[in-house]
Amino acid sequence: MARSALALLNRPSAAAAPHDPDAPAFALVDPAGAHISALDLGITRGEGIFETISVAEGRPLALEPHLRRFASSAAALELPAPDLDAWREAILAVVAELDPSPEAYVKTVLTPGVEGDGRPTGYAYGTQVSGFEEARTTGIRVVLLDRGLRHDAGKTSPWLLAGAKTLSYAVNRAAVREAKRRGADDVIFLSSDGYVLEGPTSTVLVRRGRELLTPGVGLAILDGTTQADLFAFGERRGYSTGFALLTPDELVACDDIWLVSSVRNAAPVRELDGVARAVDAEFTAEMNRFLHTRSE
Ligand code: PLP
Numbered sequence: 001m002a003r004s005a006l007a008l009l010n011r012p013s014a015a016a017a018p019h020d021p022d023a024p025a026f027a028l029v030d031p032a033g034a035h036i037s038a039l040d041l042g043i044t045r046g047e048g049i050f051e052t053i054s055v056a057e058g059r060p061l062a063l064e065p066h067l068r069r070f071a072s073s074a075a076a077l078e079l080p081a082p083d084l085d086a087w088r089e090a091i092l093a094v095v096a097e098l099d100p101s102p103e104a105y106v107k108t109v110l111t112p113g114v115e116g117d118g119r120p121t122g123y124a125y126g127t128q129v130s131g132f133e134e135a136r137t138t139g140i141r142v143v144l145l146d147r148g149l150r151h152d153a154g155k156t157s158p159w160l161l162a163g164a165k166t167l168s169y170a171v172n173r174a175a176v177r178e179a180k181r182r183g184a185d186d187v188i189f190l191s192s193d194g195y196v197l198e199g200p201t202s203t204v205l206v207r208r209g210r211e212l213l214t215p216g217v218g219l220a221i222l223d224g225t226t227q228a229d230l231f232a233f234g235e236r237r238g239y240s241t242g243f244a245l246l247t248p249d250e251l252v253a254c255d256d257i258w259l260v261s262s263v264r265n266a267a268p269v270r271e272l273d274g275v276a277r278a279v280d281a282e283f284t285a286e287m288n289r290f291l292h293t294r295s296e
Helices: 063-076 084-096 133-137 170-181 225-236 248-253 281-292
Strands: 004-009 026-029 049-056 102-111 121-128 140-146 186-190 203-208 211-215 242-243 256-261 265-272
Touching: 004 084, 026 084, 049 063, 063 084, 063 102, 063 225, 063 242, 084 102, 084 121, 133 265, 133 281, 140 170, 140 256, 170 186, 203 225, 203 248, 211 225, 225 256, 225 265, 225 281, 256 281, 265 281
Parallel strands: 140 186, 140 265, 211 242
Antiparallel strands: 004 026, 004 121, 049 102, 102 121, 203 211, 203 256, 256 265
8 A cells, every 4th residue: 555556557548559468458566666758749749638536535536437538538639549448447456556545536647658659658646635625615716817719719720629638738837827926826717709718627617596507518628527526416406507608797797606626626716806705615515525425
């Protein structure tokens, strides 16, 4: 047992050659060791995809939706299709390696590997995690930032890969640094034509009366697994759920705003562009309790 664990996939995709034809599907290796080539396209070009899967009390959450999204991101980048059975097995082995803890996560990464080699790189890294209590209870301060793309960029420019979970998160991280410069914690991106999109690592969820809403599909944003589960949570409580194109004014007028994602779960927005907002502590706590026990 350990605080972190790493599984290297020998054959991340059944459509590509394994690294070693005689070796099993994956091997648990020293997470502190050096395992990836300096020439891996994931490193030299930021080409590749990932998923981050919450683990609660030793149980991976929403594993199947994460695996499905992993496969659809791979298709968007024209990577060899991940062998989901091998990945599932590797993820469960990593989870079983971790010391018992209330919260952990497993990150899966798939890249094309070294250019010209034809063997993709794949690994699943797991580690314990903590420290989200304040974001989940007190809430977060958020600024609205222009992403510089129209809301329909996914249709007009699919090569931007918006909506796929790619390794190219430097822009998302730069946006969070800009938020910090402005005295905030996180960001909600707007399209250049003025619609609410998503956070750099989260989905926007709002409550408006008896509705739970999230920015529409087809907006070149990631299809969130946490948001999907929170729709089920809302429906059980009699809320109607759906997708909405929201302007910043409509966002401000909502009763509640959360940024929701695996690992941090539901973080209520307590300040938007410097303006304080009330947080529904009880409803948010219920959401976070529900997320801790999401199904696999
Ligand atoms: N949007 C972006 C850009 C993300 O990176 C993430 C998660 O990392 C999400 C939304 C939320 O996705 P999920 O709820 O599946 O973690």
